[in-house]
Amino acid sequence: MIYFQILANGLMLGALYACIAVGFSLVWGVLNVINILHGTFIVLGSYIAFFAFRFAGIHPFVSVFIAGFVLFLMGYAIQSAMINRVIAAPVLITLTLTFGIDLVLNNAMLVAFSADYRKINLPSPLPSFEVASIFLPGDRVAAMGLALLLTILLYFLLRATNVGRAIIAVRMDREAAALMGVDVKRVNAITFGIGALMAGATGALISVIYPISPLNSSAFLGKAFVVCVLGGLGSVPGALVGGLMLGVLESFGGFWFGPEHAVTLSFGLLLILLFARPGGLLGKRGYE
Amino acid sequence: MSREWTSKLLTRFAIAGAILGSAVVAGQAQETIRVGAPLPMTGPLAPEGAKQKKGYDLWAETANAKGGIKANGKTYKVEIVYFDYASNTPRAVQGAERMITEDKVNFLFAPFGSGASKAASSVSERYGIPTIAATASSAEVYDQGYKFLFGTLTPNETVTEPIANIVTSKNKDVKKVAILARNDLFPLAVAQQMEKSLKAKGMEIVAFERYAIGTMDHSAAVTQMRAARPDWVYATGYVNDLILIRKQMNELGLRPKVITMVAGPAYREFAEATGPLGENISSVAWWHPAVRYKGKDVFGTTEAFNKAWDAKYKGEADYAEASAAAAGAILQLGIEKADSIDPKKVRDALASLDVETFYGKVKFGPSGQITSLEPPVFQLRGGKTVVVWPEAVKQGELEFFK
Known part of the structure; x- marks a missing residue:
């Protein structure tokens, strides 16, 4: 019976990982930008939810949309004002740029919000369900549901709308897309904005689960990185599969080998996969 | 820039430097x-x-x-x-x-x-x-x-002995202890010291789990501890870890009679961040107001x-x-x-x-470490800390979870 509990733990954790990674994967896959800012965007989303709850009593799940919108504008602005200028440069240049912006933004948050860990305490938190002696924490289940919904929404946005098709066109071939009349710079900005939107929304979502502090941003970034490599870059289903897999693996790894080895196990698997399938589980060759 | 002008400028700098330098010397003379x-x-x-x-x-x-x-x-x-x-x-x-x-x-x-x-x-x-x-x-x-x-x-044993004494003397039903420790110098050392203190009292350690620095999920450890049915959960780490551990214990149905956490509950932000879940968590600190x-x-x-x-x-x-x-x-x-x-x-x-x-x-011992402190044991109640030991400054009795 305990294995079902471990599996349930892993799936719930995995959905959160997927949500943490999907925006990062999109930006990396489409723009070829390794966005070091991603973790900080998530923390910023959490702070938006935290302050909206504290000063206006807005439920964090409602703040998902507010945080997503604010972060979209911010991402759009950062891409059009800064990253677009060096977008054609080698990946190391854009990485350094986002790294620099991240230092500024993260330290600004430290100054503005302090490094104290805070947490949203809902007056009526969702209870844990107990189904056949498997405990399912209410807020994790709800967060997982919302995370899946967001991810599916993104998937359809990319498939079924003009903007989405333009993003995919740019991902496949930047020059050809430009020749077909796609405004590549604008698509870049929108894509980066959507990446930030997903990060902000995720931040608001997990504000009911994790303590909030600017110091957490690197942990989120690390998870996003692993999930992307596991699942394959730039694909929404890839992030989902990678996230779920990482969650389940860490859960069982922690159970069998002790919690201190959970991370060792997931990174070990990452190494093996990099040898065996460098494109990730759902990655397609030649997309870069 | 002409050479003459440059040398003038340099002279001025030198003079300014000398004045500043003497000011510094004068400052030190205070x-x-x-x-x-x-x-x-x-x-x-x-x-x-x-x-x-x-x-x-x-x-x-x-x-x-x-x-x-x-x-x-x-x-x-x-x-x-x-x-x-x-x-x-x-x-x-x-x-x-x-x-x-x-x-x-x-x-x-x-x-x-x-x-x-x-x-x-x-x-x-x-x-x-x-x-x-x-x-x-x-x-x-x-x-x-x-x-x-x-x-x-x-030293660490001064923060593990008193709480081990209080809990075992007050509640004879507390026999099985699960320990969850952050794999880090102080949190691990204090957890190992606690294990020694508890074993000396004849308590049974039913689980001793370590988690890595930067762990974002404790569900595997909590699930495993729950299976061992402990009466007492002793968790070590820092504020961030302990908030998450407390929340996941609650979500996954781990409900022992005593929860002790070191070192987080002494900090204001821990009580604020855990809210009602912080209630009755006991802890130790080297000093208390x-x-x-x-x-x-x-x-x-x-x-x-x-x-x-x-x-x-x-x-x-x-x-x-x-x-x-x-x-x-x-x-x-x-x-x-x-x-x-x-x-x-x-x-x-x-x-x-x-x-x-x-x-x-x-009073410092021969090694240089202080030997004379009596670190108080306290419990969170209503978001405030209540000292339960030493007797001289006690504000209340240790309470157990039902």
């Missing part, structure tokens, strides 16, 4: 004691660094407001020289050395935590600079035979210290903040006792101190 404090002001340990800084600042301000430190027939003003080592231990060691050789500090406060304090103490030992560590409790820091290092936190001592130090009584703290920072100090302020107050006692700022004499005075301060009785 007799200042400089204390170096390498602190993690940025990076992951920034919250801890900020706490220590508050303690040092309050001491310096209080000492100066009361006319400075008197020794050798002179009055010295206190100046604290800070260095941000960005949570990076090797840089803390470099910072300590630079402060001694370039900033010419007279004394040193050690960096944050046992690991960095141990590393930096080798530098101050080499230069013979008395160093006070405010946040290093592990005995391994003090077992190097160093003469110039002093610590204001008692409820203790009452009649100090001979610059702060005086514990009440007077609490008042000074509240006036400057609003609210109560936690043990790390108080320990930092105590480090300053103790250094001052040492200088005054030595009646000199000579490092060797101050070192000898510190080693022979036996005095009551706002922070507790201060």
Whole structure:
């Protein structure tokens, strides 16, 4: 019976990982930008939810949309004002740029919000369900549901709308897309904005689960990185599969080998996969 | 730019430099004691660094407001020289050395935590600079035979024995204990010490799990502990870890009779962040604002210290903040006792101190670590801490979960 509990733990954790990674994967896959800012965007989303709850009593799940919108504008602005200028440069240049912006933004948050860990305490938190002696924490289940919904929404946005098709066109071939009349710079900005939107929304979502502090941003970034490599870059289903897999693996790894080895196990698997399938589980060759 | 003009400019710079230089010399003539404090002001340990800084600042301000430190027939003003080592231990060691050789500090406060304090103490030992560590409790820091290092936190067993005594004497039904420890110097050391204290009392350790630094999910450990049905869960780590562990224990149905967490509940933000889930969590700290001592130090009584703290920072100090302020107050006692700022004499005075301060009785053992403190045990109730031990300052009885 305990294995079902471990599996349930892993799936719930995995959905959160997927949500943490999907925006990062999109930006990396489409723009070829390794966005070091991603973790900080998530923390910023959490702070938006935290302050909206504290000063206006807005439920964090409602703040998902507010945080997503604010972060979209911010991402759009950062891409059009800064990253677009060096977008054609080698990946190391854009990485350094986002790294620099991240230092500024993260330290600004430290100054503005302090490094104290805070947490949203809902007056009526969702209870844990107990189904056949498997405990399912209410807020994790709800967060997982919302995370899946967001991810599916993104998937359809990319498939079924003009903007989405333009993003995919740019991902496949930047020059050809430009020749077909796609405004590549604008698509870049929108894509980066959507990446930030997903990060902000995720931040608001997990504000009911994790303590909030600017110091957490690197942990989120690390998870996003692993999930992307596991699942394959730039694909929404890839992030989902990678996230779920990482969650389940860490859960069982922690159970069998002790919690201190959970991370060792997931990174070990990452190494093996990099040898065996460098494109990730759902990655397609030649997309870069 | 013509050559003549350049040389004129250079001359002016030289004159200005000379004037500034003499001003600096004049400033030093006012007799200042400089204390170096390498602190993690940025990076992951920034919250801890900020706490220590508050303690040092309050001491310096209080000492100066009361006319400075008197020794050798002179009055010295206190100046604290800070260095941000960005949570990076090797840089803390470099910072300590630079402060001694370039900033010419007279004394040193050690960096944050046992690991960095141990590393930096080798530098101050080499230069013979008395160093006070405010946040290093592990005995391994003090077992190097160093003469110039002093610590204001008692060894780990003093924080595990009292709570083991209280719980076992009050509730005979508590027999099985699960321990969850952060795999990190202090949290792991204190958890292992707890295991020893509990085994000595005949308790059964049904689980001893370690989690890695930066763990974002404790569900596997909590599930495993739940399967072992413990009466008591003892978890160690820092605020971030412990908030998450408490939440996941609740979500996954791990409900023991006693929950003890070290070291987070002593901090205000822990009670705020856990909210109702913080209720009845017990913990230990080396100091608590409820203790009452009649100090001979610059702060005086514990009440007077609490008042000074509240006036400057609003609210109560936690043990790390108080320990930092105590480090300053103790250094001052040492200088005054030595009646000199000579490092060797101050070192000898510190080693022979036996005095009551706002922070507790201060007497250092042969290793330099304080031996005279009685770290209080407390429990969170209604978002506030209630001291349950020692008897002299007790505010209530330890309560168990139903």
